[in-house]
Amino acid sequence: MTITHFTAAAIFAFFASIVLGITQRSVPCQMVRYGVFCFALFIAAVIIGSWLMYFIHS
Amino acid sequence: MTSQKAAQQESAESKHLIILLAGWFIPGAGHLMQRYWVRAAFLFTSVVSMFAIGLAIGGKVYHPNTGDLLEMLGFAGDLGSGGLYFVARLVGWGSTPVLVTVADYGTKFIVVSGLLNVVSAVDAYSLVNGRKR
Numbered sequence: 001m002t003i004t005h006f007t008a009a010a011i012f013a014f015f016a017s018i019v020l021g022i023t024q025r026s027v028p029c030q031m032v033r034y035g036v037f038c039f040a041l042f043i044a045a046v047i048i049g050s051w052l053m054y055f056i057h058s
Numbered sequence: 059m060t061s062q063k064a065a066q067q068e069s070a071e072s073k074h075l076i077i078l079l080a081g082w083f084i085p086g087a088g089h090l091m092q093r094y095w096v097r098a099a100f101l102f103t104s105v106v107s108m109f110a111i112g113l114a115i116g117g118k119v120y121h122p123n124t125g126d127l128l129e130m131l132g133f134a135g136d137l138g139s140g141g142l143y144f145v146a147r148l149v150g151w152g153s154t155p156v157l158v159t160v161a162d163y164g165t166k167f168i169v170v171s172g173l174l175n176v177v178s179a180v181d182a183y184s185l186v187n188g189r190k191r
Contacts, residue, residue: 001114008163011111012170015104019174022097023181026191 006046013042077186081179083140088182101178108171109142112152117164119143119152132165138172140179 003011021035081088086102113119120133136143146152156162184190 001111001116003115003160005160005163008115008160008167012108012163012167015108016170016174018100018104019178022100023177 009046010043013039013046017042074183074186078179078183081182082138082175085140085142085175085178088179089185092182092185094185105139105171105175105178106142108167108174109139109146112164112167112171113146115164115167116154116156116158116161117152117166117168118154118156118161119146119168121147132169135169135172138174138176139168140175142175143172 017035017039020038021031021033025031025034077088077091080091084102085105086098086100089098089101118132120129120136122133123129139146152168156165181190
């Protein structure tokens with residue numbers, strides 16, 4: 001199986017966010033919100049980190 | 059009376075420990091034993107999927123070792139997957155050397171699925187002893 005770097009990071013973020021959402025909050029509604037928040041942070045970190053590496057490399 | 063209370067407390071503590079160990083050995087089992095069906099299903103799916111995708115993209119499963127520190131930490135992380143780790147070792151999955159960058163992602167997937175499984179087992183333990191509602 002071959003996947004791109006971004007797909008790998010997105011899959012990682014998706015599953016990690018589910019577990020973090022369930023374990024770090026008590027109420028289902030807060031779990032969903034925290035999971036979405038974690039996912040957004042993961043993806044933002046990937047995009048910002050990628051651009052930083054691009055500029056450092058060039 | 060006091061001995062009865064002590065026996066009850068001991069029995070409760072052993073039940074808590076069983077839930078912790080079950081949650082570690084089978085992802086989501088700790089929640090399942092407390093009838094948190096949906097949480098158990100999501101935790102099981104997430105941890106098993108991460109582990110399986112890690113193997114599918116060529117990730118490495120660490121063996122017990124006393125060499126490089128990162129290898130030892132990798133083994134500790136992998137061991138967090140509980141039963142999945144033992145199945146992978148028995149079947150021989152993840153024993154091919156990592157040759158491409160994406161396969162290295164696979165190795166991280168496997169380690170992190172183990173760490174997330176430990177987090178979920180501890181969460182089940184916190185639920186049963188009343189630390190979390």
